Amino acid sequence: MKARMQNPAMMLPDAMKAINLLYKAAHSAGVPTTTLELIHLRASQINGCSACVDSGARGARKAGETEERLFAVAAWRETSYFTDAERAALALAEAATRLADRADPVPDEIWDEAARHFDEKELAALVLWLATTNFFNRLNATTRQLAPQNWG
Template structure:
């Protein structure tokens, strides 16, 4: 399967991507724990079937010290005992935020309250923005059939 588009070759897309990548770097600097950010990014990528982002976030998380066990269990986090309650709340919010069309009303009050019990307003804002950012990135890549497997740690920093 070949990629349908080369976003970096198009001047308009290139300018937009420059701003998107800047937004992504800003989120990385937020108060939301780095490990949580990578787990959430990976889970959204898995849900949306984005090989590029799965490749990137798995490699970035591993380079930052995340264990293979935790990375391998993100897709089945509900049945895994290796995540903190805060991480579980973030993953649950990420799933409902990614699948907003599946449930009337989007993210439920219960899911929001579980996340709010572990994260302050600044962290919750970063979490919501990260979920939205990852949905944008994954959908761009899936629509254009971008290929995963070649990402090198730090490539987009």
């Protein structure tokens, strides 16, 4: 399989400027980088975006994530590797990514649990980062942007 075209965001410089501003804003609100990387990875796994799963795992490793936690992200509920705050962020990530899966896309119990661990500025960052991740997942899946195949 090959990409259908270059990533649309890369083809339009003004789009990348806007995306970079969203990235900067989401990463400046005080949410730990590892938490942002974990939710990026989980949303990308759900959406089947190989490029973002690859970049998410690499980014998480660079931010200090362990292999054990990275391997367990898809099964975060069944492991003891994640803090309560990370679990709340991962639950929010899944709900915000699977909007059509339930009548109330982000139920109060998911939102309230996230709000127990993050203040409004941090919640804004989580929601913006999830929206940006889902945006990239859709661009990449539509145009078949693939993870690099440079394995040894």
